[in-house]
Amino acid sequence: MPTPSLIRYALPDEAAPHAHTGAWVASVLRKSIADGQLEPGAKLSEQQLAEALSVSRNTLREAFTVLAGELIVTRVPNRGVFVMAPGAEQVREIYRVRRLLEPAAVLWGTRLDVAALEGVVETAQRAREAGDVAAMASANQRFHEQLIRATESSQVERLMTQVLAQMRLVFHAMRRAPDFHTRYVDANIALVQLLRQGERVAAADELRAYLDRAEAELLGHLEADEA
Amino acid sequence: MPTPSLIRYALPDEAAPHAHTGAWVASVLRKSIADGQLEPGAKLSEQQLAEALSVSRNTLREAFTVLAGELIVTRVPNRGVFVMAPGAEQVREIYRVRRLLEPAAVLWGTRLDVAALEGVVETAQRAREAGDVAAMASANQRFHEQLIRATESSQVERLMTQVLAQMRLVFHAMRRAPDFHTRYVDANIALVQLLRQGERVAAADELRAYLDRAEAELLGHLEADEA
DNA sequence: TCGGCGCGGATTGTTCAACAATTTATGGCG
DNA sequence: CGCCATAAATTGTTGAACAATCCGCGCCGA
Numbered sequence: 001m002p003t004p005s006l007i008r009y010a011l012p013d014e015a016a017p018h019a020h021t022g023a024w025v026a027s028v029l030r031k032s033i034a035d036g037q038l039e040p041g042a043k044l045s046e047q048q049l050a051e052a053l054s055v056s057r058n059t060l061r062e063a064f065t066v067l068a069g070e071l072i073v074t075r076v077p078n079r080g081v082f083v084m085a086p087g088a089e090q091v092r093e094i095y096r097v098r099r100l101l102e103p104a105a106v107l108w109g110t111r112l113d114v115a116a117l118e119g120v121v122e123t124a125q126r127a128r129e130a131g132d133v134a135a136m137a138s139a140n141q142r143f144h145e146q147l148i149r150a151t152e153s154s155q156v157e158r159l160m161t162q163v164l165a166q167m168r169l170v171f172h173a174m175r176r177a178p179d180f181h182t183r184y185v186d187a188n189i190a191l192v193q194l195l196r197q198g199e200r201v202a203a204a205d206e207l208r209a210y211l212d213r214a215e216a217e218l219l220g221h222l223e224a225d226e227a
Numbered sequence: 228m229p230t231p232s233l234i235r236y237a238l239p240d241e242a243a244p245h246a247h248t249g250a251w252v253a254s255v256l257r258k259s260i261a262d263g264q265l266e267p268g269a270k271l272s273e274q275q276l277a278e279a280l281s282v283s284r285n286t287l288r289e290a291f292t293v294l295a296g297e298l299i300v301t302r303v304p305n306r307g308v309f310v311m312a313p314g315a316e317q318v319r320e321i322y323r324v325r326r327l328l329e330p331a332a333v334l335w336g337t338r339l340d341v342a343a344l345e346g347v348v349e350t351a352q353r354a355r356e357a358g359d360v361a362a363m364a365s366a367n368q369r370f371h372e373q374l375i376r377a378t379e380s381s382q383v384e385r386l387m388t389q390v391l392a393q394m395r396l397v398f399h400a401m402r403r404a405p406d407f408h409t410r411y412v413d414a415n416i417a418l419v420q421l422l423r424q425g426e427r428v429a430a431a432d433e434l435r436a437y438l439d440r441a442e443a444e445l446l447g448h449l450e451a452d453e454a
Numbered sequence: 455t456c457g458g459c460g461c462g463g464a465t466t467g468t469t470c471a472a473c474a475a476t477t478t479a480t481g482g483c484g
Numbered sequence: 485c486g487c488c489a490t491a492a493a494t495t496g497t498t499g500a501a502c503a504a505t506c507c508g509c510g511c512c513g514a
C-alpha cells in the first residue's frame with residue numbers, strides 16, 4: 001500500500017515511549033498546517049494519518065481534541081476533522097481578539113521590551129530590502145507576539161499564539177495572496193518610535209487604527225477571492 | 228463492588244450514543260469541580276471515574292485532555308490528573324488576564340450592555356440584603372462575564388470563562404473563605420454608574436484599581452492560609 | 455533503630471481489534 | 485435524469501491487553 005503521501009515526517013524512531021505521544025502528534029500536525037502542507041479545508045482521515053504517523057487511531061484522536069480546542073481544526077460529528085478554512089466571519093473574530101489584546105498590552109503591559117521590538121523591526125527591514133517575503137511575514141508575527149509578551153500572562157500569550165496560527169491559515173486560504181507584510185513594516189517602525197518615547201496611549205490608538213486597516217484590507221481581498 | 232462515591236450524576240440512560248460523550252464527560256467533571264464536589268488537589272483516578280461515569284478509559288482520557296487545556300486540571304505524566312490546586316502564582320496569573328481583558332472590554336467593547344449590567348447589579352443587591360452569599364458570588368461572576376461580552380469575541384469570552392472557573396477553584400482552595408463578594412457589590416454599582424454616563428476611561432481605570440485590590444486581598448488571605 | 459534497596463502491585467500510556475451508528479458512494483429503477 | 489435503496493467506507497466508542505512508570509512495603513546491613 002502506498003504511503004499516504006501528505007506527511008513524511010520523522011517517525012518516532014528513538015521516540016521516548018510512554019511519553020506524551022498525543023502532544024507530539026498535535027505538534028506535528030500544527031507544524032504541517034502552519035507550513036501549508038495541509039491546506040485549509042483538507043480532510044484529516046483517521047486511518048491515513050494514524051498509519052502515516054505510526055500511532056494508533058486513539059492517540060491521533062487525542063491530538064485532534066487538542067487542535068480542535070485551538071480552532072486550528074474543525075470537528076464535524078460523524079464526518080471527520082478538517083483543517084480550518086477561515087471565512088470572512090473568522091477574520092472579523094480574529095481581529096476582534098487582536099484589537100482587544102494588543103492595544104491593551106501596549107497600554108498596560110508591565111514588561112514592554114522596546115529593545116526586542118527594535119530588533120524585530122530591523123530584521124523586517126533587512127528582509128524587505130532583500131525582498132524576502134517569508135522572512136518579513138515571520139518578523140511581523142514575532143513583532144506582535146513580542147507586544148503580547150508585555151502582559152507576562154501565559155494564558156494571554158497562548159491565546160495570541162492561537163490567533164496568529166489562525167492568521168496563517170487565512171493567508172494560506174487566499175489563492176493569490178498579495179503581499180500584505182511589506183507595507184506594514186513602516187507601521188511597526190512608527191509604533192516602536194512611539195513606544196520608545198513612552199507614548200503608550202498614542203501607540204495603542206495607532207495600533208488599533210493599524211489593525212482596523214489590516215482587517216479591512218484582508219476582508220476586501222477575501223471577498224474578492226470568494227467571488 | 229461499591230460505587231466509587233465521588234460522583235453520582237445522571238448516567239447516560241437515554242444518552243445519545245455516537246454523539247460526543249467525551250465532551251459530555253468533560254462537562255460533568257467541569258460542573259463537579261465548579262460545585263466543589265471535587266476538591267482542589269484531588270486525584271482523578273481513571274478506573275474509578277470511568278466506572279462511575281460508565282464510559283471507557285479512552286473516552287475519559289479525551290475529557291481529561293479538554294480539561295487540561297482549560298487549566299482546570301493538572302496532568303502529571305505517569306502519575307495521573309489532579310484537580311488544579313491554585314497557589315499564589317496562579318492567582319497572580321488570573322489577575323494578569325483579568326486586568327488586561329476587562330478594562331479593555333470596558334474601553335473598547337462594541338456592545339456594552341449597560342442595562343444588563345444594571346440588572347445583574349440589582350440581583351446582587353437583593354442577594355446582599357438577603358444575606359445569600361452564594362447568590363452574590365454568582366451575580367458577581369455574571370457581572371464580569373457581562374463586561375467581557377462587550378467584546379463580541381467568542382474566543383475572548385471563552386478565555387474569560389476559563390479564568391472565572393479557575394477563580395472558583397481559588398475560592399474552594401481557601402479553607403475558611405471569608406466573604407469577598409459582599410464588599411464588591413458597591414464597586415460594581417459605581418462601575419455601572421460610570422458606564423451609564425459613558426465615562427469609559429474612568430470606568431476602565433476604576434476597574435483596574437478594583438482588580439488590584441481584589442488580587443491583593445486574595446493573596447493576603449491565601450498566604451495567611453498556607454502558613 | 456534507622457536508612458537505603460529492591461521487589462511486586464497498582465496506575466498510567468499506548469496499541470489493537472471489534473462493533474454500533476452514521477455518512478458517502480453505488481447502482482438500478484421509474 | 486432524478487430518486488431511492490443498498491453496500492461500502494468512516495467515525496464514535498468500547499474492552500482488553502501489554503509496556504513503562506510509579507508507589508508502598510518488607511528486607512537487609514550498618
